[in-house]
Amino acid sequence: xxxxxxxxxxxxxxxxxxxxxxxxxxxxxxxxxxxxxxxxxxxxxxxxxxxxxxxxxxxxxxxxxxxxxxxxxxxxxxxxxxxxxxxxxxxxxxxxxxxxxxxxxxxxxxxxxxxxxxxxxxxxxxxxxxxxxxxxxxxxxxxxxxxxxxxxxxxxxxxxxxxxxxxxxxxxxxxxxxxxxxxxxxxxxxxxxxxxxxxxxxxxxxxxxx
Amino acid sequence: xxxxxxxxxxxxxxxxxxxxxxxxxxxxxxxxxxxxxxxxxxxxxxxxxxxxxxxxxxxx
Numbered sequence: 001x002x003x004x005x006x007x008x009x010x011x012x013x014x015x016x017x018x019x020x021x022x023x024x025x026x027x028x029x030x031x032x033x034x035x036x037x038x039x040x041x042x043x044x045x046x047x048x049x050x051x052x053x054x055x056x057x058x059x060x061x062x063x064x065x066x067x068x069x070x071x072x073x074x075x076x077x078x079x080x081x082x083x084x085x086x087x088x089x090x091x092x093x094x095x096x097x098x099x100x101x102x103x104x105x106x107x108x109x110x111x112x113x114x115x116x117x118x119x120x121x122x123x124x125x126x127x128x129x130x131x132x133x134x135x136x137x138x139x140x141x142x143x144x145x146x147x148x149x150x151x152x153x154x155x156x157x158x159x160x161x162x163x164x165x166x167x168x169x170x171x172x173x174x175x176x177x178x179x180x181x182x183x184x185x186x187x188x189x190x191x192x193x194x195x196x197x198x199x200x201x202x203x204x205x206x207x208x209x210x
Numbered sequence: 211x212x213x214x215x216x217x218x219x220x221x222x223x224x225x226x227x228x229x230x231x232x233x234x235x236x237x238x239x240x241x242x243x244x245x246x247x248x249x250x251x252x253x254x255x256x257x258x259x260x261x262x263x264x265x266x267x268x269x270x
Contacts, residue, residue: 174238177239178238178240181233181238182226182234200223200234201240
């Protein structure tokens with residue numbers, strides 16, 4: 001999926017990939033693409049034969065920026081277990097910046113949670129690092145991600161979060177009709193289909209004045 | 211002042227024709243360009259001259 005001609009900087013996205021989190025994941029993908037970055041996550045690997053952590057490590061080494069949502073801290077209703085993949089991948093990312101060499105040293109990460117300072121109850125080792133609470137709200141999440149990307153990349157101006165939110169709302173509104181015409185199930189889009197729909201939407205809205 | 215941003219044209223999804231994609235974009239409301247709009251060529255002011263027969267045909 002990675003194109004060598006793509007000059008956009010990669011943003012590693014480490015978050016839950018379940019239906020409950022889907023609207024927030026959509027919001028992150030939309031903001032990252034709208035701000036001119038390339039979203040990268042483990043969902044882009046379709047090779048069932050490859051070892052998952054190998055691919056994740058490769059993604060982390062290739063991405064200068066990382067968005068990590070550690071809000072999923074409660075146990076699953078059916079199994080009772082909480083998933084530790086997100087804190088584990090956050091640790092890998094921070095580890096790469098601490099012990100890596102060269103461009104690995106420049107890594108920057110955004111740590112998200114749903115309620116402010118909740119991490120102190122389950123991941124207190126990251127105390128002292130800035131975390132941002134999205135309160136499970138898409139608009140809040142868009143603002144946080146946009147503002148952080150704006151700080152990361154000082155070479156170009158990014159659209160204000162107000163406009164990103166407007167474009168995102170238009171995207172959500174038009175997605176069912178777009179998918180219906182090209183015979184995609186908008187409730188069950190694959191990762192590459194999601195990316196394609198967002199890119200088409202942003203390109204179509206290019207000249208729109210809000 | 212509005213932020214100028216260079217946006218590269220994204221590739222159409224695999225297996226989706228440009229016509230269908232244009233229709234999908236139009237129906238989604240993401241673009242204001244209607245489906246049927248195509249680049250119209252300017253109307254000819256002069257009448258089209260009769261097509262000349264090829265030299266091979268004339269020789270026959």
